[in-house]
Amino acid sequence: MQFSVAATFVLYLLVMIGIGVWAYRRTHDSADYFLGGRQLGPWPAALSASASDMSGWLLLGLPGLAFTSGMQSVWLAGGLLLGTYLNWLMVARPLRQFTQEANDALTIPEFLANRFGDSKHVLQVIAALFILLFFLFYTSSGLVAGGKLFETLFGLDARIATTIGALVIMSYTLSGGFLAVSWTDLVQGLLMLAALLLVPVMVVQADGGFSAMHSTLVADHPHLFSLWTDNDGEPLGWIAIASLAAWGLGYFGQPHILARFAGIRDQQAVPMARRIAVTWSALSLGGAILVGLAGLAWVDGHLGGELADAETIFMVLVETLFHPVIAGILLAAILAAIMSTADSQLLVSSSALTEDLYRQLIRRNAEPGEVVLVGRLAVVLLALIALLLALEPDNTVLGLVAYAWAGFGAAFGPVLVLSLYWQGMTRAGALAGIITGGLVVVGWKLLEGGLFDLYEIVPGVIAATMAIVVTSRLSTPTAPEILARFERFRTAGSAVPQESDL
Numbered sequence: 107m108q109f110s111v112a113a114t115f116v117l118y119l120l121v122m123i124g125i126g127v128w129a130y131r132r133t134h135d136s137a138d139y140f141l142g143g144r145q146l147g148p149w150p151a152a153l154s155a156s157a158s159d160m161s162g163w164l165l166l167g168l169p170g171l172a173f174t175s176g177m178q179s180v181w182l183a184g185g186l187l188l189g190t191y192l193n194w195l196m197v198a199r200p201l202r203q204f205t206q207e208a209n210d211a212l213t214i215p216e217f218l219a220n221r222f223g224d225s226k227h228v229l230q231v232i233a234a235l236f237i238l239l240f241f242l243f244y245t246s247s248g249l250v251a252g253g254k255l256f257e258t259l260f261g262l263d264a265r266i267a268t269t270i271g272a273l274v275i276m277s278y279t280l281s282g283g284f285l286a287v288s289w290t291d292l293v294q295g296l297l298m299l300a301a302l303l304l305v306p307v308m309v310v311q312a313d314g315g316f317s318a319m320h321s322t323l324v325a326d327h328p329h330l331f332s333l334w335t336d337n338d339g340e341p342l343g344w345i346a347i348a349s350l351a352a353w354g355l356g357y358f359g360q361p362h363i364l365a366r367f368a369g370i371r372d373q374q375a376v377p378m379a380r381r382i383a384v385t386w387s388a389l390s391l392g393g394a395i396l397v398g399l400a401g402l403a404w405v406d407g408h409l410g411g412e413l414a415d416a417e418t419i420f421m422v423l424v425e426t427l428f429h430p431v432i433a434g435i436l437l438a439a440i441l442a443a444i445m446s447t448a449d450s451q452l453l454v455s456s457s458a459l460t461e462d463l464y465r466q467l468i469r470r471n472a473e474p475g476e477v478v479l480v481g482r483l484a485v486v487l488l489a490l491i492a493l494l495l496a497l498e499p500d501n502t503v504l505g506l507v508a509y510a511w512a513g514f515g516a517a518f519g520p521v522l523v524l525s526l527y528w529q530g531m532t533r534a535g536a537l538a539g540i541i542t543g544g545l546v547v548v549g550w551k552l553l554e555g556g557l558f559d560l561y562e563i564v565p566g567v568i569a570a571t572m573a574i575v576v577t578s579r580l581s582t583p584t585a586p587e588i589l590a591r592f593e594r595f596r597t598a599g600s601a602v603p604q605e606s607d608l
Contacts (some may be wrong), residue, residue, distance in 0.1 A: 111259055112260045114434025115441065125289050143208070146366065148375045150292045151383035155294035155366035156190070156390075158450035159357075162251030162297065162443045164394050166572070170417035172398025173405075175337060176330025178393060179398065181350035183391040189354025190387045194380035197358060198367040200526045202376065205368040207591060213454075214430075214518065215462040217368075221525050221592075222533035223585045227466045229537050233518070234462035236544045239359055241455040241511035242492050247506035248448035249496035253442050258421050265497055272448075272493045294443065299386060301439035302393030305420065308427045309400035319403045342473075349561035356515030356563055358523050359543075361458075362450035366542050397423065452492075456484040508561070509551060516543035516566025524574055529592055535578030543570030 146154070172179040205211045208220035216231035224230060253268035262514040281349055313319045324331055329339040336342055357363065370379060401419035404426070405411060413419060424436045460481040472480070524531050546569045550562035583589075 107423045111430060111434035111437060114431065114438055118438045120440065121293070122231050125293070128289075144202075144369050145371055146369045146375075147371055148379035148382060150289055151366050151370040152379040153295035153386060154289075154291035154450075155363045155379075156383045156386045156442070157291040157298060158362050158366075158447045159190075159360065160298070160387075160390060160443060162248050162255075162440060162447065164390060165302065165397075165443050166251050166254065166417040166418045167507065168391070168394040169398035169401065169420050170415075172395045173324060173402050173413070173416045173419045174398075176327065176399065176402075177333050178336065178342065178346070178350065179395050180333060181347055182353050183395060185351035185354035187354075187384070187387055187391060189357035191380070191384050192354075193357040193363065193488040194376070194383055197319070197364070197523065197526065198370070198376045198380065199373050201367045201522075202370055202373060204526060211368075213457045213461050214364055214522070215458060216528070218521065218525065221588070222531075222536055223588045224533050226526045229533055229540075230462050230466060233535060233540055234458040236489070236513070236517050236540060238455055239544075240510045240517070241361075241458075242488070242495060243506050244510035245448050245451045245455070245488070245492035246495040247510065248444045248451070249493055250506060251440070253496065254415070254418060254436070255421065255444070256483055258418050259425075259437065268496050269493060272489050272496075294439075295386060297435075297439045298443050299390050299393070301420075301436045302397060302425075304389050305423055305427075305436065306393060306396035306400040309397075309404050309423060312427060313400075313403055313407065319400065322406070323399065329403065330402075340480075343508075345557070346562050347391045348564060349559070351559050352510065352564045355519060355567050356511040357519075359514045359516070359518030359521075360511070361454045361514065361518065362447070364518075364522065365450070365454055365457075448492075452485050452489055455483045455488045459484040509547075512551075512561065512563035512566060513544055513547045515563045515575065516547045516570050517541075518543070520567055520571040520574055524571075528578075529589060530577045530578055530583075531574060532581045532584050534581035535574040538577040539570040539574035542573035543567065546570070 148221045168179060168183070171182065201217075204221065205217045208217050211217035211220050213234075215230040215237065218224070218233055219227055219230035222229060249272055252270075253265070256262045256266075256270070257270075263430075290532055310316050313322075329335050329337055334342055337345070370376060397420050398416075401423050404423060405413050405419070408421075408426075413422065420440065421437060424433050428436060445456055464480050464484075465477065469476070517540050520543065521536050525536060543566045547562045547566040550558060550560075550565050576602075584592075
C-alpha cells in the first residue's frame with residue numbers, strides 16, 4: 107500500500123515540477139512572474155482561483171467539521187458559495203480593468219496606491235505588511251495539512267513530512283511564477299473535485315445504499331441533522347450561525363484570489379470563468395460535507411465509533427475502500443489542495459515583499475531581472491518562516507485558515523470593494539480601513555466568551571467599513587485627475603456587473 111501511494115505521489119510531483127519548467131520558459135519579467143502577462147483564460151483563471159481558495163482544509167478541515175458537527179457545516183459551505191458568486195460578480199470585472207488602468211498595477215497594494223494617488227507609498231507599504239503577516243499563517247495551515255497527510259500515510263515524523271512538502275512547493279513556484287501556479291492549480295482543482303465526489307459514493311455503496319446509511323445516522327446522531335441545533339441538541343444561537351456563514355465575507359479581501367481576477371485575459375472571459383468557479387465550488391463543498399457524514403457512518407459501523415483526529419477522515423476512507431493505486435491518486439488530491447493554495451500564497455507574499463517593499467523602500471529603479479530574482483529569493487525566505495510556524499504541534503488546519511481568512515477579509519475586503527464602487531473614498535480612508543480591519547481581527551481573536559465568540563471577521567469588516575466611510579468624509583478628497591479616471595470607468599460600465607454576468 108505504502109509503496110503504491112508513494113509511487114503515485116512521486117509521479118504527481120514530477121508532473122507539477124514539469125509544469126513549472128514549462129512556465130519558466132515563458133516567464134521573462136516581473137509582469138510575467140507575478141501576473142502571467144494577464145493572459146489567463148476562463149478555465150485556468152476559475153479553477154486556479156477556486157483551488158487556491160479552498161486549500162487543504164477542503165479535504166481535511168471541512169470533512170472534519172461535518173464529521174463532528176453534521177449539518178452545522180452547511181452554514182459555512184453556504185456562506186462560502188455565496189461569497190464565491192458575489193466576488194466573481196462584483197469584483198472580477200472592474201478589478202481586471204482598474205488594475206491595468208492604474209499604471210498596470212501588479213499587486214493589490216500597488217493598485218490601491220495608484221488608485222488613490224499615494225505618492226509617498228505609505229498605503230502600499232502598510233497593505234504589503236498586512237499581507238505578509240496573515241499569509242504566513244495561511245501558508246502554515248497548508249504545511250500543517252501536508253504534515254498530517256504524510257504522517258497518517260507513511261508514519262513519517264510530521265516535521266520531516268512538512269519540510270518535504272515545503273521544498274516541493276518552493277521548487278515550481280520559484281521556477282514558473284504565476285503561470286506555473288495557475289496551470290498546476292487547474293490540474294489540482296480537477297483532481298480535488300473528482301476525489302470529493304467519488305469517495306462518498308463508494309462509502310454509500312459499501313454501506314448498503316444511501317437510505318440505509320441515512321437511517322442509521324439519523325437514529326444514532328439525530329442532533330447532527332438539524333441546521334438549528336448543536337451536537338448536543340441545544341439551539342445554535344445567532345453567534346454560531348453568523349460565525350459560520352460569515353466566512354463568505356472573506357472572499358472580497360483574499361489577495362491570492364484577487365490576483366486571478368487581475369491576471370484574467372479580458373473582461374469577456376469573466377462570465378464563463380464565474381460559472382466554472384461557482385459550479386466547482388458547489389460540487390466540491392457538497393462533496394466535502396458528504397465525505398464527513400459518510401465517514402461518520404463508516405466509523406460507527408466499522409471502527410467502533412472511534413477516530414483520533416476528525417480531520418483525517420478523508421484519508422481513512424480512501425485507505426480503507428480503494429485499491430492502493432487508486433488510493434494513491436485520491437490521496438494526491440490532498441497534496442493538490444495543499445500545494446494549490448500554498449504556492450499562490452507564497453507568490454502573492456513574494457510580490458508584496460518585492461514590488462511593494464523592495465521596489466518602494468530599497469531599489470526604486472531595479473531592473474526587471476533583478477526584481478524577478480528578488481521575488482524568487484523572497485519565496486524561499488517566506489516558505490522557511492511559514493515552515494517554522496507550521497512546526498507548532500498544537501496547530502489545526504481549520505484554526506489557522508480561519509484566522510488568516512478573517513484577517514484578509516477584514517483588512518482588504520471593504521477597502522477593495524469600496525475602492526471600485528465609491529468615488530468619495532480617499533487614501534486616508536483606505537489606510538484607516540486596512541489598519542482598523544486587521545487590528546480588530548487580531549484583538550478580537552485574543553478575547554473570548556459571550557459576544558467575543560463571534561467569528562472575528564464580522565466585527566473586523568464592520569469596523570473597517572465604518573473607518574473607511576468616516577475617515578473619507580473627514581479627509582482631503584482624492585485628486586481631480588484620479589477621480590476623472592474613476593468616473594470614466596464607472597460610466598463605461600466597467601465597475602458594475604454586466605447583463606452577461608447575471
